[in-house]
Amino acid sequence: MKIHYHCSKSLEVAHVYYNHDVKERLGQLAMAESEFNKKKKDKLIAFLLWIFLCPFAAQRFYIGDIGRAILIIFLGWLTFFIWPLLDIIFAIKKIDKLNEEIELEILQHVKSVA
Incomplete structure (x- = not known):
């Protein structure tokens, strides 16, 4: 079975466009992953902050939950510091x-650019 020159040329052009599309998508995914790695919050860092600075609610400041961090600092003693000790569970869920949310925001931005 022979393919006519015109059909063969059309297939080549389609293949080139397809490869260009795939490369563009891979580039977008790499950019999204890089952006996510810059913006994401690390659980290990939060855990280490909690271990060393638990009474000061450093893990909450790290994740940007400043209101709760201030509450923990001022009201943690009322719970005999049980609240600050248990807070790592809730902080990990928040992370x-x-x-x-960060991942969704980045993916939406990449889709809007594409």
Whole structure:
């Protein structure tokens, strides 16, 4: 079975456009991943802040939850510092939620640019 020259040329052009599209998408994904890695909050850093600076709610300041951090500093003693000790569980959940929001924001931005 022979392919006519015109059909063969059309296939080549389609292949070139397809490859260009794939490369462009991969570039967008790499850019999105790079941006996410810059903006994401790291659970290990939050955990280390919690271990060393628990009474000062450093993990909450790290994730940007300043209001709750101030509450922990001023009211943590009322709970005999049980609240600051248990706060790492809630802080980790907050980090997961923040990272998902950051990822969605970046993906929406990449889609709008494309």
